[in-house]
Amino acid sequence: MSVTIKPGLSGTGSITADSLAGPGPIAYNSALYDSSNAKRAEITDYIRMRLGDGIVDVELEKEHYEMAIKQALLKYRQRSANAVEESYAFLDLLPETQEYILPDEIMSVRQVFRRGIGSGVGNTATQFEPFSSGFLNTYMLVAGRVGGLLNFELFADYQKLAMVMFGGYITYTFNPVTKKITLTRKIPNAGHTTARLAALTSSGLTAGSTITITTSTPYMADVGDTIIISDCPDHGYTGMYPILTRNDTHTVFTVEAGKTLTHTAITGFDLSKTTVYSNTVDQFAEGVLLWIYNKKPDQMLFNDPYAFPWLQEYAYSFAKRILGEARSKFNQIAGPQGGASLNGDALKTEAAAEMEDLEKQLINNIEGNMPMTWVTG
Secondary structure, eight states: OOOEEOSOBOTTSEEOOBTTBOOOOOEEOGGGSOOHHHHHHHHHHHHHHHTTBTTBOOOOOHHHHHHHHHHHHHHHHHHOGGGEEEEEEEEEEOTTOOEEEOOTTEEEEEEEEOSSSSSSOSSSOOSOOHHHHHHHIIIIISTTOOOHHHHHHHHHHHHHHHHHHHTSBOOEEEETTTTEEEESSOOOOOOOOOBOEEEEEESOSSTTOEEEEEESSOOOOOTTOEEEEESOSSTTTOEEEEOOEEOTTSOEEEEEOOSOOSOSEEOHHHHHTOEEEESSSOOOOEEEEEEEEEEOOHHHHHTOTTHHHHHHHHHHHHHHHHHHHHHTTOSEEOOGGGOEEOOHHHHHHHHHHHHHHHHHHHHTTTTSOOOOSSOOO
16 A cells, blocks of 8 residues: 655655755555545535525525534634644754744654764764763673663763753744744765765766766765765765766666776775765764654545544534525514514524634643643733
8 A cells, every 4th residue: 555755855864944944744544544635525515404405495605614614613713723733743953953844744843853962963872971971881781780660760861961061952933923043053964975886887988078976875966966985996086076967766866977987887895985976065074853743644544433422513514604694684584474584693602602702612632632731821
């Protein structure tokens, strides 16, 4: 079964949010759910039948039903914590960059975690932390020794204090409207990221031949960027080149040879010594973990067995209110034997009471809402 992944995730599963730009990450299998249009049609039929359409004339148009469903979703997203889901996402930070635009699906950022206690930079465990190593050696790797829960608690508290003191936590501000997260520190450049080579070939041995660089993983250089080949056993390949072409997956690049070559292909062990990198491509300085709350898609809410009945009832009450507003403009329709009286005021009164009761259900978590961790209003 194929899984639909929204564009905006890198090959490592990180958010591809560049500085003040970028799409981003909700991944779910839409084939497991009824479509959003099908559920909207189901709610529309429910409203029509409840209002007696087919028995009496219901004056609502398609736009009125759509508005009622839209208002139900808006109210649910405003008041219910069940409209979001707690999750985690990786964000690759750029050197000397503080501001990033996160995806529209992210409603709030609760915390930003780094990989270490904060004294080092980079995505690998380059820093040696002696207290952590001593704890691991004494209480976990040595057979027959047990440190006890007190020692573990003291060590965990030490780690938290060290992270607070030495930058293990990154403080930030997040604007839920613009989706801009501003970090209160800049991460320095950890150096150039080299491309992992799969092949290095040339169309000929003379200057002007086309050199083809094939990487085993995507390398985000583009046409016009400068790419550098170094430590190649055939010195003719070593040098700095503007990229002429690239494929759609960023794994095959072509450049023009500037010198005479000795080999048309560099392979095997010799290739492992050759590095390729670019001075003109933004390289990630550090990867961080975001503790976030994502907005659930409409389709997911419509298929929620607890949220859907609430949405259905609120849309029905809102549609009843619209119908009541229209009918209350005329108290009576002229006709034989005194005409007919309209129930506009009664519909508005019933709708107001029903909507008030439904909003109380959100407070009491009746629609599957979790106890609130935040309150709006």
